[in-house]
Amino acid sequence: MRIIFKTNYMQDIRPWKDRHQLTLYLILPIVVAAAPWWLDDFYLGELTNVLIWAIAGLGLMVLTGHTGQVSLGHAAFLAFGCYANVVLIEAGVPFLIAFPLAGIMTGIAGVTVAIPALRLHGIYLAIFTMALSILMDDIIVLSEPITGGVSGKYIGGVEIFGHLVDRWGTPDQFFWLVLTVAVLVTLGYINLLRTPLGRSFIAARDSEVSAQAMGVDIARTKMISFALSCAVTGWAGALMGLFAGAFNNETFSVLISIQLLMMIVIGGLGSIHGAFLGAIVIGFLPQFLSISKEYVGALFGGNTVAIPGLEFGIFGMILIAFILFEPMGIYGRWLKIRTWFELFPFYRKDMFKRQKSYLKTERLR
Amino acid sequence: MSLLEFENVTLKFGGLTAVDDLSFEVQEGEVFAIVGPNGAGKSTVFNLISRFYDPFVGSIRFDNHDLLQVKPSGVAAYGVARTFQNIELFEHATVLQNLLVGRHRHRRTNLISEILFTPSARRQELENREKVEQIIDFLDLQANRDKMISGLPYGVRKVVEVARALATDPKLLLLDEPASGLSVEETTDMRWWIDDIRRQMGITVLMVEHDMGLVSGVSDRVLAMADGAKLALGTPVEVQSHPAVIEAYLGKAS
Numbered sequence: 001m002r003i004i005f006k007t008n009y010m011q012d013i014r015p016w017k018d019r020h021q022l023t024l025y026l027i028l029p030i031v032v033a034a035a036p037w038w039l040d041d042f043y044l045g046e047l048t049n050v051l052i053w054a055i056a057g058l059g060l061m062v063l064t065g066h067t068g069q070v071s072l073g074h075a076a077f078l079a080f081g082c083y084a085n086v087v088l089i090e091a092g093v094p095f096l097i098a099f100p101l102a103g104i105m106t107g108i109a110g111v112t113v114a115i116p117a118l119r120l121h122g123i124y125l126a127i128f129t130m131a132l133s134i135l136m137d138d139i140i141v142l143s144e145p146i147t148g149g150v151s152g153k154y155i156g157g158v159e160i161f162g163h164l165v166d167r168w169g170t171p172d173q174f175f176w177l178v179l180t181v182a183v184l185v186t187l188g189y190i191n192l193l194r195t196p197l198g199r200s201f202i203a204a205r206d207s208e209v210s211a212q213a214m215g216v217d218i219a220r221t222k223m224i225s226f227a228l229s230c231a232v233t234g235w236a237g238a239l240m241g242l243f244a245g246a247f248n249n250e251t252f253s254v255l256i257s258i259q260l261l262m263m264i265v266i267g268g269l270g271s272i273h274g275a276f277l278g279a280i281v282i283g284f285l286p287q288f289l290s291i292s293k294e295y296v297g298a299l300f301g302g303n304t305v306a307i308p309g310l311e312f313g314i315f316g317m318i319l320i321a322f323i324l325f326e327p328m329g330i331y332g333r334w335l336k337i338r339t340w341f342e343l344f345p346f347y348r349k350d351m352f353k354r355q356k357s358y359l360k361t362e363r364l365r
Numbered sequence: 366m367s368l369l370e371f372e373n374v375t376l377k378f379g380g381l382t383a384v385d386d387l388s389f390e391v392q393e394g395e396v397f398a399i400v401g402p403n404g405a406g407k408s409t410v411f412n413l414i415s416r417f418y419d420p421f422v423g424s425i426r427f428d429n430h431d432l433l434q435v436k437p438s439g440v441a442a443y444g445v446a447r448t449f450q451n452i453e454l455f456e457h458a459t460v461l462q463n464l465l466v467g468r469h470r471h472r473r474t475n476l477i478s479e480i481l482f483t484p485s486a487r488r489q490e491l492e493n494r495e496k497v498e499q500i501i502d503f504l505d506l507q508a509n510r511d512k513m514i515s516g517l518p519y520g521v522r523k524v525v526e527v528a529r530a531l532a533t534d535p536k537l538l539l540l541d542e543p544a545s546g547l548s549v550e551e552t553t554d555m556r557w558w559i560d561d562i563r564r565q566m567g568i569t570v571l572m573v574e575h576d577m578g579l580v581s582g583v584s585d586r587v588l589a590m591a592d593g594a595k596l597a598l599g600t601p602v603e604v605q606s607h608p609a610v611i612e613a614y615l616g617k618a619s
C-alpha cells in the first residue's frame with residue numbers, strides 16, 4: 001500500500017499524484033512517440049488510427065462522460081470537421097490554419113445543434129442526435145458543390161512548413177501530427193477537469209437543481225460542453241479524413257456514431273483514460289478477430305470463414321457484457337484492481353458501488 | 366434590517382395552493398425556522414427563493430434586490446445558498462470536488478485561461494482550496510475529503526451538503542430539514558454547527574425543521590405554516606403554545 005503524505009494544496013491541483021505517476025506519464029508519450037522505430041508501417045498506421053479514435057472519444061467524453069448528455073450523432077461532427085478541413089485546404093488555406101479552424105467551425109455547428117437539444121434529456125437527446133447523424137448523410141449528398149456528393153472528396157496529404165505530410169508517403173510524420181493533437185487535447189482536458197468549468201460539467205451531469213443553486217447556468221454549461229465536444233470531434237474528423245485519404249457521404253455513417261459511444265462506454269465513462277482504452281479496443285479488435293478466426297479455422301481443419309458483420313456483433317456483445325458486469329468500463333475495472341492491491345486485505349465490495357446511472361438528469365419533483 | 370422579504374406570495378400547482386398569500390421577513394443575523402406538517406409548503410418556499418418556480422402573485426426581495434428578476438442560477442450570486450430535503454449532491458465526484466463547485470460563483474477565469482491553466486487559474490484554485498479547507502475543518506470532514514459521494518453514509522452526506530452551501534460564502538443559508546434522518550449525536554452536532562454558522566461566520570440561517578428540540582434550541586423566530594398559509598410567527602415558545610399551531614398538529618380538539 002502506497003501512502004501519500006500531502007503537505008501542499010498543489011499536490012491535489014497537479015494532475016499527477018506523486019513522482020511515480022509523473023514519471024510514468026512522461027515516459028509513456030516518449031515511448032509512443034518513438035513508435036516509428038519499434039513498429040512496422042502497418043502497425044504504425046493502426047496506432048495512428050487508434051489515436052484518432054481516442055481524440056474522437058475525448059470529444060464525446062466531454063459531452064457524455066462528463067456532462068451526462070448522450071449523443072448518438074457525433075459522426076455528423078466528425079464529418080463536419082473532415083469536410084471543413086479539406087474544403088478550407090482546397091480553398092488555399094494553409095493546413096496549420098485550416099485544421100484549427102475546422103475544429104472551431106465544428107464547435108460552432110455544435111452550439112447551433114445544442115440550442116434545440118438543451119430541452120431534451122436522456123433517451124430523447126440520444127434519438128435527436130442520432131437523427132442528426134442520419135440527416136448528415138443527406139446533407140452531404142445535397143450540398144454536392146461543396147462536398148462532392150456521393151463521389152466524395154480526395155486529399156493526398158497536407159503541407160506543414162513547406163513539408164508534405166502524408167499518411168502513405170510519410171507515415172511517421174503523420175503519426176506525430178496525430179500524436180501532437182492527441183497530447184494537446186488531453187492536456188487541455190486535464191486542465192478543464194481541475195478548474196471551475198469542468199466541475200460545472202460534472203455538476204450539471206449529477207444534479208441540475210443543485211448545480212443551479214450553486215450558480216451554474218445549466219443551459220450555458222451544456223452549450224459550452226457541446227461546443228468543446230464538437231470542436232474536438234471535428235479535429236478527429238479532420239484527421240480521419242487525412243488518414244482515409246478519400247471519403248464520401250457514407251464514410252461517417254450513423255454506425256460510426258454508435259461505435260464511438262460504445263467505445264467510451266467500454267473504456268469507462270467520465271475518465272480521460274476511458275477514451276484511450278476504448279480506442280485501443282476498437283482499433284485492435286479487427287486484428288484480434290482476424291487472428292482468432294485463423295486459429296478457429298485451423299482448429300476445425302477448414303479454411304478461415306468469413307462472417308459478415310461479425311466485428312460489429314462481437315463489439316456489441318462486449319458492450320452488453322460491460323454494461324451488465326462492469327458499467328465503469330475498463331478504466332473502472334483497473335481502478336478496482338489497483339485499489340484491491342493498495343488496500344489489501346481491506347478492500348470492500350461496495351467501495352465502488354454506483355447508486356444511479358449517468359443518464360438520469362431531472363430530479364426536482 | 367430585513368434580509369429576505371416575502372410579500373403576499375402565492376403559488377399554485379394546478380388546483381393545489383402550495384403557498385397561500387404568505388408574507389414574512391427574515392432579519393439579518395437571525396436563525397429563522399419554518400415548521401409545519403408535511404405538505405405545508407415549506408420546501409416550496411425554498412424552491413421559490415431558488416427561483417425554480419415563479420409565484421402567481423407577490424414579491425420576493427433579497428438584500429434590496431428583486432429576486433424575481435433573476436434566473437435560478439443567478440440567486441447564488443446574491444449570496445443565497447441552500448441544501449435540499451432529499452440530498453442533491455454530485456454523486457460521482459469527491460467531497461472536495463463537491464465543495465469546489467460551491468466556489469463556482471466566485472469564478473474569475475474564463476474558458477481559455479482554464480484550458481491553458483494560466484497562473485491566474487492556478488491562483489484561483491489555490492484560493493478556492495483554502496476557503497474549502499476552512500469549511501472542511503469547521504465541519505470535521507477531513508477524513509472524507511477524497512471520498513466519492515456515492516460511497517458515503519447518509520449522515521455524512523447531510524453534512525457535505527451544508528459544507529457545499531457554506532463554500533459559496535453566502536449571506537443567507539437555507540437548510541431544508543438539516544436534521545431529518547440523523548442520529549441523536551449527529552443532530553446535536555448539527556445544532557452546534559448552526560449556532561456557529563450564525564455566530565462565528567455571521568451568516569443568516571433560514572431553516573425548515575421538524576425536530577422541535579433543534580428548532581427551539583437554535584432559532585430566534587419561528588414561522589408555523591399549514592396548507593401553504595401562515596399560522597403563527599414569533600419566538601419558539603410563542604409559536605409552540607399558539608392555539609392554531611396546536612390545532613394544526615394535534616387536529617381539532619373535540
Ligand SMILES: Nc1ncnc2c1ncn2[C@@H]1O[C@H](COP(=O)(O)OP(=O)(O)O)[C@@H](O)[C@H]1O
Nearest residue numbers: 365378383401402403404405406407408409410
Ligand atoms: N413540483 C410540484 N408539482 C406539483 N405539486 C407540488 C410540487 N412541489 C410540491 N407540490 C405540492 O405542494 C405541497 C407542498 O409541498 P412541500 O413544499 O414539498 O411541502 P413540505 O412542507 O412538506 O416541504 C404538497 O402538497 C406537494 O405535493
Ligand SMILES: [Mg+2]
Nearest residue numbers: 407408409450
Ligand atoms: Mg419539505
